[in-house]
Amino acid sequence: MLLRADLLYYSLFNFFAMIIQHLSLALLTCLATMQPLHEATNAPEKWVITKGCTLRVNGSTNMNKFSCSIQDYTNPDTLTIQRSCSKNAAVSLSGSIGLPVADFNCLSNVMTNDLRKTLKVKEHPRLTITFVSLKQYPAPGLRQEATCGTVNIELAGVSKTFQINYHISRDEQQVIHLTGNQQIKFTDFNLTPPRKLGGMIRANDLLDVEFNLYLKIAYN
Numbered sequence: 001m002l003l004r005a006d007l008l009y010y011s012l013f014n015f016f017a018m019i020i021q022h023l024s025l026a027l028l029t030c031l032a033t034m035q036p037l038h039e040a041t042n043a044p045e046k047w048v049i050t051k052g053c054t055l056r057v058n059g060s061t062n063m064n065k066f067s068c069s070i071q072d073y074t075n076p077d078t079l080t081i082q083r084s085c086s087k088n089a090a091v092s093l094s095g096s097i098g099l100p101v102a103d104f105n106c107l108s109n110v111m112t113n114d115l116r117k118t119l120k121v122k123e124h125p126r127l128t129i130t131f132v133s134l135k136q137y138p139a140p141g142l143r144q145e146a147t148c149g150t151v152n153i154e155l156a157g158v159s160k161t162f163q164i165n166y167h168i169s170r171d172e173q174q175v176i177h178l179t180g181n182q183q184i185k186f187t188d189f190n191l192t193p194p195r196k197l198g199g200m201i202r203a204n205d206l207l208d209v210e211f212n213l214y215l216k217i218a219y220n
Contacts, residue, residue: 045081046218047095047176049073055099055127057115058208063201068106068115070099079215083137091137093149096130097213114194118186120156128154129211134166138176144169151180158189176215183208 053073059066079095101121106112119127132150139145147166152159164180171177185205186193193203 045083047079047081047215048218049075049077049079049097050175050214050216053097053211053213055209055211057104058210059203059206061201061203066106066108066111066203068104068112070103071105073097073099078218079131081134081137089136091134093131093133096128098126098128101125101127110196114196118191118194120191124156128152130154132161138168138170140170149180153184155189156191160184160188174217176213176217178213178215179210180213181208181210 051072051074054069054071055073056067056069059068075097077095077097079093082092082094084090101116101119102125104112104115104119106115130152132152134149135147136145138147145168147168149164149166150161151164152161154160162182162184164182167177167179169177184207186203186207187205193205195202
């Protein structure tokens with residue numbers, strides 16, 4: 001009887017030891033594949049806007065075409081990027097740039113003054129672009145990528161959301177080049193396209209907007 005009891009206890013001991021061994025291996029495997037909480041892809045990232053950024057608005061009248069731009073935007077604004085752990089997942093953005101409407105230059109005093117007046121520069125002196133999302137985080141290489149994202153544009157006191165087409169790349173100094181373009185209309189912002197000479201010269205409603213941003217990652 002004692003021999004049988006000893007054999008039973010021995011068998012049970014081996015059985016539980018084997019279970020514990022398998023559970024330990026499974027736990028170690030799980031821990032090894034888990035992503036650390038402090039990994040950089042989970043932490044917010046800062047992109048600082050550097051000098052040389054531009055905004056260009058291209059339009060037309062019933063007589064000719066015009067182009068107006070804001071050159072060398074220099075405010076050191078910052079965008080905050082929240083990356084997802086999932087590969088190729090959308091990137092959440094926060095931050096904005098506020099462009100002085102009075103800085104628009106159309107290379108013609110008449111056209112420049114007309115545009116500023118149409119955009120209500122005295123009541124609303126800034127055109128604000130707020131960044132909401134980016135389809136994907138830019139690849140670390142130098143190759144240019146086409147992507148898209150969401151922005152809010154506030155102009156003359158009216159805010160509209162747009163899907164923007166981007167080209168994004170990095171240079172050898174790891175400066176991120178972000179070029180966005182989007183068609184908008186004066187009437188999107190409750191604005192009347194400017195007219196001159198009793199309506200003989202009329203600006204068309206459609207505008208092509210292009211902005212170029214240069215951003216540097218701020219490392220803590």
